[in-house]
Amino acid sequence: MTGADLGAGALVAGLVAAICAATAGALAAREQDERLLAAARNGAYVVAGMLAIASLALLAAFVTHDYSLKYVVEHSSRAMPLQFVVAAFYSGQQGSLLYWALALAILSFIAIRATYDRLRRIIGYAIAVLMAIEAFFLLILTFVSNPFERLPVPVPDGQGLNPLLYDGGMLIHPPMLLLGYASVAVPYAFAMAALLAGRTDADWMRATRRYALVAWAFLGAGNLLGAWWAYHVLGWGGYWGWDPVENSAIMPWLALTAYIHSVLVQQRRGMLKVWNMALIIATFCLAIQGTFIVRSGIISSVHSFAQSSIGPFFFAFLAVVVIASLTALISRLPALRSEDRFGGVVSRESGFLLNNVLFVSVAFATYWGTIFPVLSEALSGVKATVGAPFYQQVNGPLLLALLILMGLGPLLPWRRATGEQLRRSFVVPLAAAGGSATVLVILGLRTPAAVVALAAAMVAASTVVWEYWRGVRARARSTGEPVPLALGRLVARGRSRYGGYLVHLGVAFVAVGIISSSFYQQEREATLPVGGAVTVGQYTLTNLGVTETLAPGARTVTAQLALAEDGQTLHTMAPAKVFYENFDNQPATHVAIDTRRLEDIYVVLAGWAEDGTISLLVAVNPMVSLIWVGGIVLVFGTVVSLWPERVASPVRLRVPERIAVASEA
Template identity: 50%
Template sequence: MAEVGSAALLTALIIAAYVVVAAPLGARTRRPLLVASARNGLLVVAGFMTVAALALALAFLRHDFNIRYVAENSNRAMPWYYGLAALWGGQPGSLLFWAWTLTLFAALAVHLNWRRNSELMPAVMAVLMGIALFFLVLLNFISSPFERLWALSDGRVIGAVLQPPATIPYFPIEGRGLNPLLWDHGMMAHPPMLLLGYMSVSIPYAFAMAALLTGNLSTRWLRATRRWTLMSWGFLTAGNLFGAWWAYHVLGWGGYWGWDPVENAALMPWLVMSAYLHSVIMQEKRGMLKVWNLGLIIVAFNLAIFGTFVVRSGVLSSVHAFAQSSLGPLFFMFLGTALLFSLALLFSRLALLRDERHLDGMLSRESAFLYNNLLLVAIAAATFLGVIFPILTEALRNVKITVGPPYYQQVNGPLLLGLVALMGIGPLLPWRRTALPLLVQVLRVPLVALVITLAGLLAGGVRSPGPLLGFGVAALVLAAHVQEFYTGMRARQRVTGEPALTALVTLTTRNRQRYGGYLVHLGLVLVTVGVVASSFFQVSKAVTLAPGQRVTVGRYTLTYEQLSRRQEPGKNVTFARMAVAKDGRDLGAIRPGKAFYPNFNDQPASEIVIRTTLLEDLYVVLNSWGEDGSASFYVFVNPMVAWLWIGGAGLLVGGLVAW
C-alpha cells in the first residue's frame, strides 16, 4: 500500500502542476483543447488522490505497521472504525484528507459549471489546483503519510519513503494507537467536518479570484457559489458544534468552549462566512458591498489556512494542536502569498467594483445587514487579536503570554449580544428606509416579549445583568421570528385557504433562502439560551469522599459506594460507583471512571457521566483516588446545556432548508 500511495501522490503532484500552467495558458492563447486537457488533468488528480486515500485506509484496516503513520496512530485493539478515523488523526493523514477532498470538490465544481460559467473555469481550475499543489508538495516531500520504517544494522529504526542504503524493512509487532482523547465517537465527526469546512471555503474563493482575474464581476460568480458557500458554512457549523460536544463529554472540565487557540481558529472563518452569507444578499438585490464581499471571502479563505497553520505549527499551546513541526513556516509562507496575491488582485479591479446603490437610511434592511456584518467581523477581529497576541509578544519581547477566557468573554460577550438583538430587529425592517414610528409599531410584539421576560426574571430573583440581557434579547428575537412566520402564514391562508400547517410548510419551501435563514436565527436563539444559562447558573463542587460518604450539589445528592476496576478491549478502566438522588428521589447508580491505554499510561482519559434533561445536566468526573479507597470528584450541575445542542441542530436544519 505504501508504494501505491506514494506513487499516486507523486503523480497527482505532477499533473496538478500541469493544470496550474495549462488552464490559464489555454485561456490566454484561446486554445480550447489545452483548457480541456487541463480539465481532464484535474479529474485525473482527483482520481489519484482517491487512490492515495484508499491506500492509507486499507493500510490501517490491514494493520500495516511498516508504514510509520499507521504504526503511530493505530493498533490491533482499536475497533475498525477508529482505524479508519485514524486517517485524519495525525498530521500527515489530515493533510491527505484536506487535499483529497479538495480535489473531489474541485472536480465537481468544475463539472457543474463547465458550460454555465465557461469563461471562469480556466482561472478556477488554476486557483484550486494551485492550492492543491501546496498540499501535495507537503505530502510528497515534508510530511508523507506513506513513510515506511527501516531497520539499520545497528538496530536503530528510521523512517523514509524510499529505502535508504544498508537497511531492511522494519515491521513492529504492534502499533502505538491513537491518543486516548481520540478514542471517542466524536472522532468520527468533528475532525472531518472541520477539515471539510476549511477546505470547502476554497471553492467560493477560487470563483472570486477567477472573477477578478477575468474581470467578469457580475453576480454570476455569486450565484454559482451560493450553495458551495452554504455547504462550507454548514461544515464549519457542524465542526464547531461537534467540537464543543466532544470537549464537553471528553475533557472533563465541565464546559464546552474554553476559547482555546484552536477552537478560536475554527470559529473565525465561521464568523466571516456568516457575514458573507448576509452581505452577499445586498449585492444580489441592491448592487451594494461588492468590494466588501470579495474582501470577506478572501479573509475567510486565509483564516481557514490560518486555522490549519495554528493546528500544525505548534506555535500555540493547545490540547487540540499537533506538536511543533517544520510545517508552520511553510503554512505561514503560503498564507502570506495567498493574502498578498488576493489583495493585489482586488485592488487592481477597484474601478470595476463601484456600488450601484448606497444606503438610503440608517434604519433599513440594508443597514441591518451592514451592522450585522460589522458585528460579526468585529467578533472575528477581536478573536484573531486574542489568538495572535501570544505569538507577537513572544516574537517581539520573548515573553509568553496567555490570553484566557476572561478577555473573550468581556470583549466578545457584548458584541454577541448586540448581534443576537439585531437578528430580532433586522428581518422586520423594510428595504431603503424606515420611519421611527413604523419601527416601534413592527417591534411592538417583540418588545412586549422582552418586557414580560425581564419582569419574570426579576420576579424570580435574577439580578445579574448578564442573564437579564441574554434571556431578554433571546425572547425578543424569538417573538420577532414567530411574528414573521405567523404573518407570512396568515397572508398565504387568506389567498389560498390552506390549513395553517400546510400554509406554513409551503411558505417555507417556496421562500427557502429567507425562511431557512429565520430557522438559523431561531437555532441561534436556543444556543444563546443554553450558553447564558450554563454560564451564569452553573453549580460546581470539588470533593474527596470515603466509601459511604455523600455530597450535595444543587438538588442532587451523590453517595460514593466503592472503587472498582474492569478490563475492556484496548484499555483498563478504574471507576467509582455512586448512587444518585434528586430531591430525595432515587435516580439509580452512575460509574464515572478513568481509562488507561497501553503506551499512554501517563495520559488517562476521563470517562465522564452526564445525565441530561432539558433543564439541566448532572456532570460527574472521577479525578483521582487513594490507596485507602477514597476518591476525588468534580461535580457540576449545568443548566440547559441541551438547548445548545438542540439549537446547533437547528442551525444545520436551517442551512439545509436554505439550500
C-alpha cells in the same frame, strides 16, 4: 507493487496533474483557448482520481495493519476497534492533510462540472486557483509529510490512538471541520477568478452560494461537535474554553457568516462589493491560518499536534495567498464601486453593514487574543497568557449586539424605514423580550447582564415565529389552504428565506444554552471517603466505592455514585478513568452526565485512593442541552436553504401539420 507504493505514486501523479491543470487553466482564461480549458478541466478530474486512489491505499493500509508504514504504526494498533482504525486515517498530520486535499478535489470536481458552461469567462482562472491550492497540499504530502513513508524494519504492532480520541466524536468532528475548511476554497477560488477576469458582477456569487453554505454548515457543525466532544471528554466542566485551536476553528466561520449575509446586498442592490471580496478572502486565509496554528506548534493548546516541519510551509503559503489576494482586490477597486447608495440610516442595507462590522470585530478580537502570546514572546521574550475573561469581556457585548440585530434586522425594509413600519414590525419581538425579561426577574434571576442577554435571544426567536406566522396567515387567507399545507408550501417556495429563519432560531437556542450555563453554573470540588456525600444545588452524590475492570488493551477505574434529588435516590452515576495500552500516563476521562429538566449533573473523577476515597468535580449546568438542540435546528435550517427549488421542466408537444375541422370532414 504494494498498495502503499500505489498510493505514493498516486500522490506524485496528482501533483504533476495539479500543476499542469493550474497552468492550463490560467493560460486558457487569458487566451480564451477552449482546448486548454478542456485540458485544465480534465487535469482537475485526474487530480480527484489520484487523491481517491491515494486515500483508498492509506485506508487499506490501516485496515490490513500494514506496520511497515510509519504513519500507520504511530496512529493505530491491532487492539483498536475497526471504527477507530478507520478514524485513525485522519487522526494525524499526514492523514488529515490527505483528507483535506481529497475533499477539495471532490468539491472542485463538482463545482467545475456545475459551472463549466455557466461561468465560461472565469472558469479557467477558478480551475487555476483550485489546482494551485491542491498543488500546495500535494507538494507537502509528497515531499515533506508523506503518509506512505516506510520504516526501515516493519514492527509487529502499532502504538494506537491518543486516549482522548477514543470517542464517538472522533468519527464525525474532525471530518466535518476539515470538510468545512476545504469547502471554503471553492467560493474563494471563484472570487479570485472574478477579480482576475474583471467580471465583478454577482454571477459567481449565485453560482457558488451553495458551496459557501455547505462550508458554513460544516464549519458550524464541526465547532458545535467539538464543543460537545470537549464537554464529554476533556472533563473540565465546560464546552468552550477560548483555546487557540478552538479560536482558529471559529474565526473562519465568523467571517463566512458575515459573507453569506453581505452577498444578499450585492445581489439585490449592487452594494458592498468590496466587503464581499474582502470577507471571502479573509475566510480562506483564516482557514489556512488555523491549519498553521494547529500544525506549527507555535501556540500551546490541548488540541494542537506536536510541533512539525510543515509549519513554515503553511506560513509561506498563507503569506503568498494574502499578498496575491490583496493585490487582485486592490487592482479591481474601480470595478467594485457600489451601483447604488444607502437610502437611509435605518434600513435593511444598513443592518447588513452593521452585521459585517460586528462579525469582523468579534473575529478580530478573537484573532488578537489568539496571536498576542506569540507577538509578546517575539517582542519582549515574555509569553503572555490570554484567557477566557478577555474574550468574554470583549466579545460578550459584540455578540449581544449581534443577537439583537439577528432579531430585528430581518424586519427592516430595504432602502428606508418609516416610523410606522418600525412600529408595526418591532412591536411583537420587543413585547416578547419585555415579557420574558419580566418573567425571568419574577422567577428570581437578578443578574442584569444575563436577563438582558436572554431577552435578546427571545427577540431573535420571537421574530422567527412572527415571520412564519405572518407568512402562513397571509397564504392561508389568499389560497384557502389549511394551516399545515400553507406552512409546507410557504417554506417550499421560499426555502432560502425560511430556512434562514430556522437557522436564526437554532442560534437563539444555542445562545440561551450558553448564557444560562455561563451565568448560572453551580460547581464544587470534593474528596469523599466511601459513604461520604457532596451536595450541589438540590442534588446529592454519595460515594459507593471504586471498581477496576480489565479489557484487552485498557484498564478502567470507575467510581460508583448514588444520585439523589431532595433526599430521594434516583440512580447510580459512574465517572471513570481509562488507561490504554502504551498511554499509561494519559488516562482518558469518561464524564458522567445526567440530564434532568434541561440541566446537567456533570461529574468528573479526578482521583482515587486504595481505601476507596475519591476526588470529584461536580457541576450543575443549566440549559446546556439547548446548545445541542440548537445545533440540530441550525443544521436542519441550512438543509432547507440548500434544498433545490422545484423547477418545472419544459414539455415538448407534437402539433399535427393539419387539424381537420367539422366543415372539412
